[in-house]
Amino acid sequence: MRLRFTKMHGLGNDFVVIDGISQKVRLTPDKVRKLSDRHFGIGCDQVLVVEVPDSPEVDFRYRIFNADGSEVENCGNGARCFARFVRDRRLTGKTDIRVQTAGGLMTLTVHEDDDVSVNMGVPVLAPEHIPFTAPAQAETYPLELESRQLEISAVSMGNPHAVTLVEDIDSAPVEVLGPMVEAHPRFPARVNAGFMQIVSPTEVRLRVFERGVGETLACGTGACAAVVTGRIRGLLDERVSVHLPGGKLEIRWAGDGEPVIMKGPATNVFHGQVKL
Numbered sequence: 003m004r005l006r007f008t009k010m011h012g013l014g015n016d017f018v019v020i021d022g023i024s025q026k027v028r029l030t031p032d033k034v035r036k037l038s039d040r041h042f043g044i045g046c047d048q049v050l051v052v053e054v055p056d057s058p059e060v061d062f063r064y065r066i067f068n069a070d071g072s073e074v075e076n077c078g079n080g081a082r083c084f085a086r087f088v089r090d091r092r093l094t095g096k097t098d099i100r101v102q103t104a105g106g107l108m109t110l111t112v113h114e115d116d117d118v119s120v121n122m123g124v125p126v127l128a129p130e131h132i133p134f135t136a137p138a139q140a141e142t143y144p145l146e147l148e149s150r151q152l153e154i155s156a157v158s159m160g161n162p163h164a165v166t167l168v169e170d171i172d173s174a175p176v177e178v179l180g181p182m183v184e185a186h187p188r189f190p191a192r193v194n195a196g197f198m199q200i201v202s203p204t205e206v207r208l209r210v211f212e213r214g215v216g217e218t219l220a221c222g223t224g225a226c227a228a229v230v231t232g233r234i235r236g237l238l239d240e241r242v243s244v245h246l247p248g249g250k251l252e253i254r255w256a257g258d259g260e261p262v263i264m265k266g267p268a269t270n271v272f273h274g275q276v277k278l
């Protein structure tokens with residue numbers, strides 16, 4: 003099977019994006035791992051597949067696969083790249099695009115400057131829906147690791163996130179704690195592990211150890227989750243700049259019951275064909 007693809011990235015969180023409308027795409031976890039491999043494949047954090055939606059009320063469905071082959075519910079940077087992909091390939095002429103993912107519906111807006119805004123939906127805090135094992139919903143939860151206890155906040159942005167506050171993001175042991183949090187038994191579907199340094203009420207620094215990938219240069223849903231948890235803890239304002247290793251995202255959250263809005267870039271790298 004030969005597939006046309008586009009390599010894209012959102013702040014260095016990189017994707018192989020495949021048009022599953024004009025070509026037949028049958029991905030297995032093994033094929034996703036091959037495409038994602040940085041030595042023997044194209045290399046990416048996630049593979050995204052654009053498909054015809056189930057309902058005429060939305061414009062597209064897009065599916066998200068982590069580099070380890072697992073299919074997941076949501077991807078913020080991927081959503082922005084998806085929006086640019088369907089516009090650039092003229093799969094739609096709309097500037098407001100409605101898309102269905104395994105995590106729910108999203109609306110994306112492509113701006114004149116090519117940045118994309120995404121309505122990421124209302125964050126979910128009920129532990130059983132994250133999913134996270136806890137006796138009751140709380141702002142923070144103690145999480146026992148082998149060597150120490152962390153104080154985490156937990157939220158779903160369609161996909162699960164645990165966020166820990168750190169003093170200094172540069173020296174935070176993300177590569178050690180990240181895998182322990184990701185695989186913690188209290189997160190039955192595993193979890194994306196974010197580490198956030200608060201710089202001011204309008205500015206944070208963030209590193210994310212992503213479920214199914216490892217540490218990435220940026221995580222869109224992770225940035226939304228970090229701002230939601232920081233707001234709930236009374237540490238952040240409504241509009242926050244999130245500085246990730248790969249660049250900056252603007253996140254807005256008005257609070258309880260409101261959707262999170264994310265704005266940032268989406269970049270084409272190259273087009274190609276691959277034999278699977």
Ligand SMILES: N[C@@H](CCC[C@H](N)C(=O)O)C(=O)O
Pocket residue numbers: 015047048068074075076077078079080161162194212213214215218220221222223224
């Ligand atoms: N990079 C993404 C998140 C991708 C999915 C995540 N690894 C998961 O397993 O939930 C983003 O920008 O949000």
